[in-house]
Amino acid sequence: MSNLDKLTQELRAGRLSRRDFLQAATALGFGAVAPALLTTAHAMPKRGGKLTAGIGHGSTTDSLDPGSYENDFTIGGAFARFNYLTEIDNEDNLVGELAESWESPDAITWTFQLRKGVEYHNGMTMVAQDVVNSFNHHRHADSTSAAKPIVDPIVDIKADGDHVVVFTLEAGNADFPFLVSDYHIPILPTVDGQLDWMSGVGTGPYVLQSYDPGVRMTFTRNPNYWKEGRAHFDEGEMITIADVGARTNALTTGEIEMMDRCDIKTLHLLQRNSNVVVGETSGTGHYTIPMRTKVAPFDDNNIRMALKYGLDREAMLQTVLGGHGTVGNDHPIGRGQRYHASDLEQRTYDPDKAKHYLKQAGLDSIEVDLSAADAAFSGAVDAAQLYKEHAAKAGITINVKRVPADGYWSDVWNNDNHGWCFSYWGGRPTEDWMFTTAYAEGAEWNESDWSHARFNELLKAARSELDENKRRDMYVEMQTLCSNEGGAVVPVFNNYIHAKSTKVAHADSMATNWANDGQRYMERWWFN
Amino acid sequence: MLIQRLSLGLLTLFVVSVIIFLAVSMLPGDAAQAMLGQAATEETVEALRKRMGLDQPPYIRYFTWLGGILQGDFGTSIANGREISELLGGRFVNTIHLAVFAAVISVPLALILGLLAALYRNSIYDRSVNVVTLSSISTPEFFVAYILILLVSVKLGWFPSLANVSPDTPFAERLYKTFLPAMTLTLVVVAHMMRMTRAAIINLLASPYIEMAALKGINRRRIITHHALPNAWAPIVNVIVLNLAYLIVGVVVVEVVFVYPGLGQLLVDSVQRRDLPVVQACCLIFAATYVLLNLIADILSILTNPRLLHPK
Numbered sequence: 001m002s003n004l005d006k007l008t009q010e011l012r013a014g015r016l017s018r019r020d021f022l023q024a025a026t027a028l029g030f031g032a033v034a035p036a037l038l039t040t041a042h043a044m045p046k047r048g049g050k051l052t053a054g055i056g057h058g059s060t061t062d063s064l065d066p067g068s069y070e071n072d073f074t075i076g077g078a079f080a081r082f083n084y085l086t087e088i089d090n091e092d093n094l095v096g097e098l099a100e101s102w103e104s105p106d107a108i109t110w111t112f113q114l115r116k117g118v119e120y121h122n123g124m125t126m127v128a129q130d131v132v133n134s135f136n137h138h139r140h141a142d143s144t145s146a147a148k149p150i151v152d153p154i155v156d157i158k159a160d161g162d163h164v165v166v167f168t169l170e171a172g173n174a175d176f177p178f179l180v181s182d183y184h185i186p187i188l189p190t191v192d193g194q195l196d197w198m199s200g201v202g203t204g205p206y207v208l209q210s211y212d213p214g215v216r217m218t219f220t221r222n223p224n225y226w227k228e229g230r231a232h233f234d235e236g237e238m239i240t241i242a243d244v245g246a247r248t249n250a251l252t253t254g255e256i257e258m259m260d261r262c263d264i265k266t267l268h269l270l271q272r273n274s275n276v277v278v279g280e281t282s283g284t285g286h287y288t289i290p291m292r293t294k295v296a297p298f299d300d301n302n303i304r305m306a307l308k309y310g311l312d313r314e315a316m317l318q319t320v321l322g323g324h325g326t327v328g329n330d331h332p333i334g335r336g337q338r339y340h341a342s343d344l345e346q347r348t349y350d351p352d353k354a355k356h357y358l359k360q361a362g363l364d365s366i367e368v369d370l371s372a373a374d375a376a377f378s379g380a381v382d383a384a385q386l387y388k389e390h391a392a393k394a395g396i397t398i399n400v401k402r403v404p405a406d407g408y409w410s411d412v413w414n415n416d417n418h419g420w421c422f423s424y425w426g427g428r429p430t431e432d433w434m435f436t437t438a439y440a441e442g443a444e445w446n447e448s449d450w451s452h453a454r455f456n457e458l459l460k461a462a463r464s465e466l467d468e469n470k471r472r473d474m475y476v477e478m479q480t481l482c483s484n485e486g487g488a489v490v491p492v493f494n495n496y497i498h499a500k501s502t503k504v505a506h507a508d509s510m511a512t513n514w515a516n517d518g519q520r521y522m523e524r525w526w527f528n
Numbered sequence: 529m530l531i532q533r534l535s536l537g538l539l540t541l542f543v544v545s546v547i548i549f550l551a552v553s554m555l556p557g558d559a560a561q562a563m564l565g566q567a568a569t570e571e572t573v574e575a576l577r578k579r580m581g582l583d584q585p586p587y588i589r590y591f592t593w594l595g596g597i598l599q600g601d602f603g604t605s606i607a608n609g610r611e612i613s614e615l616l617g618g619r620f621v622n623t624i625h626l627a628v629f630a631a632v633i634s635v636p637l638a639l640i641l642g643l644l645a646a647l648y649r650n651s652i653y654d655r656s657v658n659v660v661t662l663s664s665i666s667t668p669e670f671f672v673a674y675i676l677i678l679l680v681s682v683k684l685g686w687f688p689s690l691a692n693v694s695p696d697t698p699f700a701e702r703l704y705k706t707f708l709p710a711m712t713l714t715l716v717v718v719a720h721m722m723r724m725t726r727a728a729i730i731n732l733l734a735s736p737y738i739e740m741a742a743l744k745g746i747n748r749r750r751i752i753t754h755h756a757l758p759n760a761w762a763p764i765v766n767v768i769v770l771n772l773a774y775l776i777v778g779v780v781v782v783e784v785v786f787v788y789p790g791l792g793q794l795l796v797d798s799v800q801r802r803d804l805p806v807v808q809a810c811c812l813i814f815a816a817t818y819v820l821l822n823l824i825a826d827i828l829s830i831l832t833n834p835r836l837l838h839p840k
Binding site for chain 2: 059060061062063065068142143144145146148210212213214215216239240241242243245246249250252253255256406407444
């Protein structure tokens with residue numbers, strides 16, 4: 001797609017005429033979508049219409065409590081109704097949202113200046129105490145919030161007047177402004193001294209009209225929305241359509257204008273439809289195959305290396321993802337991230353090297369169990385079979401153990417009884433966040449149960465380091481450690497794939513922190 | 529006798545609730561773990577268990593629940609704290625709407641096709657209607673649904689592929705939007721009822737009293753409608769009722785394909801999340817549907833043929 005991107009950019013810069021653009025795009029094989037790109041490239045956002053989005057997630061058991069948000073439906077609904085202290089914009093930059101600016105002398109004390117005069121949907125004005133209450137909702141002792149790991153390091157939050165909030169952390173964290181963009185922590189109003197999450201009221205682009213969990217959520221535009229150039233639709237509706245076939249049908253028959261999670265196996269057929277544009281972003285989402293590093297035989301790094309070399313990542317990318325992704329390098333940092341180790345050599349399929357590492361471990365061949373269920377990601381069982389074929393050439397016998405998808409995350413994953421299994425990460429926008437969540441010693445979700453002294457030392461040091469270059473070096477070293485000594489095979493990073501009607505337009509670049517333009521499609525997209 | 533049947537029905541419901549409770553308890557993981565999924569930590573799971581009351585021993589939870597039911601209180605969903613009666617209400621209406629819609633089309637259709645098949649037994653018509661209905665019943669529902677969507681919705685654009693209804697959808701629009709799911713269900717259930725109608729009537733056609741009627745010179749059509757059919761009602765009614773029950777409890781696949789918010793989808797979601805009170809409530813409704821419909825079938829059979837009250 002990069003050639004096409006270049007063309008589109010040239011067109012916008014005025015170096016290419018519309019006719020030349022169309023010809024060149026057709027030559028590249030994008031003839032059918034080129035007219036749509038042309039409009040995208042030129043169109044200015046327009047107000048109006050009702051966007052109906054078909055979302056694959058969403059369950060009757062969902063709740064309005066922001067601490068419980070965990071699927072694409074609740075996340076998309078949250079970004080449609082709420083604002084956060086900070087925002088990852090459509091070019092993946094960190095910008096202020098309800099916070100106008102922030103500063104910290106030592107990465108421990110963070111002072112956020114709030115935007116003034118922002119109104120909630122119920123007419124109340126947002127003040128600093130609301131921010132304090134919104135964070136405390138996740139902080140109290142019997143909190144069940146999924147944001148707990150983020151708010152736990154906060155020692156104290158104070159409102160200083162109506163427009164300043166001061167956070168004190170237990171240790172320095174240079175990424176703190178990134179963390180507060182997390183979708184679990186919207187700024188909500190305080191009613192009668194209590195945080196009001198029950199009504200769904202926020203300061204965001206759309207006002208909640210109705211919500212039937214697992215079925216639909218409807219919105220109308222917030223007439224007082226403070227943000228310029230955003231919230232273009234008059235109305236919005238999100239429908240849970242769990243079945244990907246039904247979602248695709250609904251898009252092709254025009255009942256919805258946008259769908260997420262396209263079926264990779266039939267994507268080429270969908271692309272033939274001239275009323276539909278398929279969009280992809282390559283983000284931080286990735287598949288992992290974590291080995292429990294304290295369980296034999298995975299406690300020997302030679303075995304881990306042998307297994308890492310015994311996998312043909314390219315084949316897995318083509319087979320499981322249909323090429324819609326990029327190969328992984330056994331660490332969880334995506335190519336688009338700030339401190340990605342681009343100089344680290346890409347690990348490739350090499351049965352001889354795998355054999356070499358087996359020999360180092362004193363073995364000629366080995367037999368290991370790999371637990372797989374499609375709960376980890378769609379295609380995990382196929383991936384396991386592929387891996388088995390690849391590894392066989394290096395003298396490694398993989399016994400694929402199919403386990404039930406139901407209860408996978410509680411009984412199989414992150415469990416010593418299953419030394420090796422599949423997992424999926426939606427990714428985190430910062431290196432520290434990702435490493436702290438899944439690779440730090442003692443972290444709940446350290447799925448490979450990895451503890452590496454140097455790595456953990458670097459993790460702490462990099463977190464509070466404010467010097468960009470020093471930080472980069474540390475993160476590069478950590479990625480190298482992860483890749484060469486870590487417990488997780490990271491085979492591929494998956495692209496987020498959505499499809500939309502040609503009537504729907506968006507800016508040229510889309511955020512990659514979450515699917516569907518950072519799940520802010522309701523706020524950012526428009527009808528042309 | 530009615531009272532005896534009703535009390536047996538209640539006993540059945542009780543047994544069903546115990547079995548469901550035990551079965552869901554035996555599934556790996558609980559609601560707290562299922563809700564937090566990959567995001568579960570020991571600490572949050574414990575806190576959530578406490579909030580949901582899952583730290584209580586199972587028998588206490590069961591009897592608390594049973595006590596509530598006896599007072600007409602279905603309780604609240606442990607996943608999101610919503611009142612179950614409210615959660616079920618709209619979906620129950622949707623499920624009944626679809627079942628009735630499908631029944632209104634399929635029952636008369638099956639009876640007419642079945643009667644005609646008996647009337648013109650072994651004709652080309654008889655054979656072709658058998659082939660068509662048997663193929664539609666042998667095809668998986670979701671496949672029937674996709675074929676209908678492809679032809680009627682994608683190619684012709686006559687009906688929407690989503691049965692996207694909400695409580696304030698007007699009735700006419702509701703019929704329009706649920707037409708394809710109702711057609712799918714019709715195709716699935718017609719064969720069974722139609723074959724039973726045909727078989728029951730043909731079975732009777734060999735009896736002496738029909739022979740007598742034929743000898744009297746009554747025409748074939750009248751023999752079937754006035755002499756055979758009244759005696760054939762009992763088996764036909766039983767099959768019809770069985771299919772009606774299926775239309776209420778067995779349509780989850782159709783609900784998923786057409787994104788129709790009925791009870792089936794709710795039940796599947798709730799089992800995945802181990803949301804026991806909701807699972808129990810759904811299962812009770814389904815079990816009660818079976819018990820009641822079977823009772824109605826028996827009553828109707830007896831009304832059409834009072835001899836059944838006095839078995840030989």
